[in-house]
Amino acid sequence: MVEGALIVVDVQNDFCPGGALAVDQGDEVVPLINGLIKRFEHVILTQDWHPAGHSSFASSHPGKQPFETIMMPYGKQKLWPDHCVQGTRGAEFHPELEWTKAELVIRKGFRKAIDSYSAFFENDHETPTGLSGYLRERGISKVSFAGLATDFCVAFSALDARRQGFEASVILQACRGIDIAGSMAAMTERMNDAGVALV
Numbered sequence: 261m262v263e264g265a266l267i268v269v270d271v272q273n274d275f276c277p278g279g280a281l282a283v284d285q286g287d288e289v290v291p292l293i294n295g296l297i298k299r300f301e302h303v304i305l306t307q308d309w310h311p312a313g314h315s316s317f318a319s320s321h322p323g324k325q326p327f328e329t330i331m332m333p334y335g336k337q338k339l340w341p342d343h344c345v346q347g348t349r350g351a352e353f354h355p356e357l358e359w360t361k362a363e364l365v366i367r368k369g370f371r372k373a374i375d376s377y378s379a380f381f382e383n384d385h386e387t388p389t390g391l392s393g394y395l396r397e398r399g400i401s402k403v404s405f406a407g408l409a410t411d412f413c414v415a416f417s418a419l420d421a422r423r424q425g426f427e428a429s430v431i432l433q434a435c436r437g438i439d440i441a442g443s444m445a446a447m448t449e450r451m452n453d454a455g456v457a458l459v
């Protein structure tokens with residue numbers, strides 16, 4: 261068994277080909293992640309889980325298009341197509357993801373006025389999801405990330421894991437990115453600087 265927790269980030273239909281915010285080859289990570297799930301001591305899943313009309317949706321801002329950036333009270337926010345709406349098929353885990361072993365599902369982005377990329381904090385970098393407390397209480401000090409998207413939810417989760425004092429690695433082979441406006445290179449550099457092991 262690999263020590264620590266595997267955190268499987270947002271392997272949901274809307275981030276896979278055919279979904280509302282599809283990541284290129286997003287579904288290719290599923291068999292790899294299924295293999296990892298078997299090998300890890302603990303497994304935690306995250307699930308992007310937005311109410312309809314969420315403030316990160318371009319459709320909630322008249323005249324705005326997906327992938328534009330706007331200012332929100334908590335800072336810059338990229339706007340997305342409607343995705344991962346609570347209770348829809350797009351928000352469900354990929355049908356081939358073997359998730360039954362998971363001990364915890366962290367849902368994020370459920371507050372209408374604030375987006376959440378990280379598994380630890382919402383995009384104000386202050387509002388916690390409770391994951392740090394959960395890991396600490398359970399004595400888990402090491403986390404490894406796989407899933408979607410490398411340059412958004414995976415990267416922000418890994419950075420916050422370091423900020424919270426956890427040992428963090430990203431299993432790149434089992435991640436796929438969105439890569440808009442150089443986001444992959446920028447986030448890779450930030451993860452390296454923060455001491456995230458990219459493996």
Ligand code: VGL
Nearest residue numbers: 270308340408409412413
């Ligand atoms: C994500 C954009 C919006 C992600 C979630 O999982 O990386 N990206 N919501």
Ligand code: ZN
Nearest residue numbers: 308343344369
């Ligand atoms: Zn989202």
